Amino acid sequence: MLLEVHHLSVCYDTAMILNDLSLSVGEQELVSVAGPNGAGKTTMLRAISGLVRWEKEILRGSRYGDITIEGRVHFSGERIDQLPAHEIAERGLLLCPERRRPFREMTVIENLMAGAYLLKDKEAIKEHLLTVFRLFPVLKERSRQVSGTLSGGEQQMLAIGRALMSRPKLLCIDEPSTGLAPLLRKEVFQKISEVRDSGIPVLLVEQEVSTVFKMANRNYVLSSGKIIAEGTAQELLQDEVLRKTYLGL
Amino acid sequence: MIENILINGLIHGGVYALLAIGFSLIFGVARIVNIAHTAFYMIAAYFIYTFSTRMGLHPLLAILLSVVIVTLIGMGVYQLSIKPIQEHEITVLIITIAVAMVFQETVLLIYGGHFRGNPGLLTGFLEIFGVRVSYQHLLTLIVVLFVLLITWWILLRTRLGIAIRATAQDREVANLMGMNVHRIAMITMAIAVMMAAIGGVLIAPLSVVEPYMWLHPLVMVLAIVVLGGLGSIKGSLIGAFILGFTETLVVFLLPLGAFLKGAFSLMIMIVVLLLRPEGLFGVAFEEER
Numbered sequence: 001m002l003l004e005v006h007h008l009s010v011c012y013d014t015a016m017i018l019n020d021l022s023l024s025v026g027e028q029e030l031v032s033v034a035g036p037n038g039a040g041k042t043t044m045l046r047a048i049s050g051l052v053r054w055e056k057e058i059l060r061g062s063r064y065g066d067i068t069i070e071g072r073v074h075f076s077g078e079r080i081d082q083l084p085a086h087e088i089a090e091r092g093l094l095l096c097p098e099r100r101r102p103f104r105e106m107t108v109i110e111n112l113m114a115g116a117y118l119l120k121d122k123e124a125i126k127e128h129l130l131t132v133f134r135l136f137p138v139l140k141e142r143s144r145q146v147s148g149t150l151s152g153g154e155q156q157m158l159a160i161g162r163a164l165m166s167r168p169k170l171l172c173i174d175e176p177s178t179g180l181a182p183l184l185r186k187e188v189f190q191k192i193s194e195v196r197d198s199g200i201p202v203l204l205v206e207q208e209v210s211t212v213f214k215m216a217n218r219n220y221v222l223s224s225g226k227i228i229a230e231g232t233a234q235e236l237l238q239d240e241v242l243r244k245t246y247l248g249l
Numbered sequence: 250m251i252e253n254i255l256i257n258g259l260i261h262g263g264v265y266a267l268l269a270i271g272f273s274l275i276f277g278v279a280r281i282v283n284i285a286h287t288a289f290y291m292i293a294a295y296f297i298y299t300f301s302t303r304m305g306l307h308p309l310l311a312i313l314l315s316v317v318i319v320t321l322i323g324m325g326v327y328q329l330s331i332k333p334i335q336e337h338e339i340t341v342l343i344i345t346i347a348v349a350m351v352f353q354e355t356v357l358l359i360y361g362g363h364f365r366g367n368p369g370l371l372t373g374f375l376e377i378f379g380v381r382v383s384y385q386h387l388l389t390l391i392v393v394l395f396v397l398l399i400t401w402w403i404l405l406r407t408r409l410g411i412a413i414r415a416t417a418q419d420r421e422v423a424n425l426m427g428m429n430v431h432r433i434a435m436i437t438m439a440i441a442v443m444m445a446a447i448g449g450v451l452i453a454p455l456s457v458v459e460p461y462m463w464l465h466p467l468v469m470v471l472a473i474v475v476l477g478g479l480g481s482i483k484g485s486l487i488g489a490f491i492l493g494f495t496e497t498l499v500v501f502l503l504p505l506g507a508f509l510k511g512a513f514s515l516m517i518m519i520v521v522l523l524l525r526p527e528g529l530f531g532v533a534f535e536e537e538r
């Protein structure tokens with residue numbers, strides 16, 4: 001498998017946020033993770049991408065108390081859980097963060113160039129820029145606009161486009177549909193499956209299971225820091241308890 | 250007189266811009282308020298004094314040596330005394346005040362409190378439309394504007410510049426894009442201290458070199474970054490010229506102006522903040538997480 005997470009646990013001070021979590025993503029796969037608010041979905045992606053470690057490092061000795069991380073993360077056969085976040089990105093694992101977080105003072109094109117930071121070859125940058133513009137034509141139209149003034153939907157496209165600029169081996173996306181109108185959500189999900197079809201596997205955290213489960217190859221359900229179910233849309237949606245209690249369907 | 254006001258305003262504004270932009274860059278990228286920033290400007294002035302006046306080195310060589318040495322000192326100070334406590338704002342304040350005091354006291358010990366002069370690189374005047382402008386002033390102005398232009402180009406047009414601005418806006422996302430945030434902070438520190446050092450070597454021949462010469466610029470830099478909007482590079486640039494010209498006007502037009510210039514600049518800052526609390530070009534930092 002491309003990404004393998006083994007027995008990952010994260011504690012903030014005394015609160016156990018992730019509890020012995022294991023999951024995997026294969027080449028060509030779109031894998032979704034769903035779960036109620038506060039289940040630990042964002043924390044899981046932050047731990048995989050190295051941000052929890054970064055947080056632990058910069059908060060060392062501060063008033064917020066200790067962060068402990070246990071378990072192993074393998075990516076392309078290499079152990080990455082000891083690496084700093086920027087080296088994990090170098091290996092090709094990119095996270096498109098919760099709340100999109102564009103570099104607000106910079107223009108759309110500058111944001112995309114920031115996403116291309118890992119590339120040194122000008123030709124490759126141009127080529128990837130064209131690919132991103134083909135996927136999100138609106139970014140081309142708005143390329144000189146300061147990204148803080150984009151609409152929510154456009155910002156989400158930008159955040160995904162920025163993460164795609166370095167042509168990652170795995171794209172992780174955290175709740176891309178937050179705050180978007182239903183029609184726009186459909187469009188964003190459509191784009192995400194296009195990304196998978198273009199050969200970039202995706203690990204997608206999303207609450208809107210009715211659409212996402214059908215798109216995804218496999219799904220996990222996370223609750224209180226634990227994986228409580230795993231399977232295809234059919235398998236999971238058959239389970240009445242799961243549907244009612246955790247998925248709100 | 251108008252030509253004097255113009256050229257002095259541009260020079261002072263320009264030197265303040267060198268200092269304030271560097272200060273803003275470090276504040277943005279590493280989230281630290283570096284009180285020692287203008288102390289690097291002061292020691293650069295002493296290095297140029299030592300190398301050219303005392304040791305008699307060629308002025309260009311002296312300039313080069315001073316800037317390089319001060320930049321290296323700045324990087325060392327960052328690595329050894331700021332980086333380990335970078336995330337604790339109050340400690341950073343205390344440590345950087347301490348660093349500035351160490352520089353000041355060291356200079357006092359070695360050179361005493363005397364005012365030192367420093368010869369310029371050039372002598373003579375240029376006549377433009379019947380107005381005499383000294384070559385030294387002209388040269389200083391050209392170098393200041395040139396350095397500002399290069400900084401601008403680096404920030405807007407290069408890969409490093411994009412990384413610096415991205416890191417200043419959101420360190421976590423910069424990390425996610427593969428930027429080594431610690432290394433970028435170190436490079437930014439080097440650029441910022443280099444700009445301060447260039448300011449110091451340029452100002453040395455035009456004014457006096459003394460151990461307390463970092464205090465007034467520090468107050469001005471703080472006023473400029475608040476006026477321009479904390480974290481805004483454009484704000485720092487424009488704020489620097491506004492206050493540089495204000496000072497020059499006060500010095501030239503008011504009796505006892507030299508004593509009043511600081512007060513006037515701070516008054517402008519206060520008025521702007523009353524009208525626009527976020528400063529001229531205020532930036533909202535993306536809170537992390």
Ligand SMILES: Nc1ncnc2c1ncn2[C@@H]1O[C@H](COP(=O)(O)OP(=O)(O)OP(=O)(O)O)[C@@H](O)[C@H]1O
Pocket residue numbers: 012015017035036037038039040041042043044
């Ligand atoms: N830095 C932190 N310090 C302390 N507790 C934290 C921290 N980050 C997250 N938590 C806690 O961990 C739990 C999981 O948070 P997380 O953001 O991962 O949930 P989530 O599944 O992404 O929720 P949502 O659907 O609302 O985005 C929450 O209870 C949160 O309060």
Ligand SMILES: [Mg+2]
Pocket residue numbers: 041042043098174175
């Ligand atoms: Mg979340």
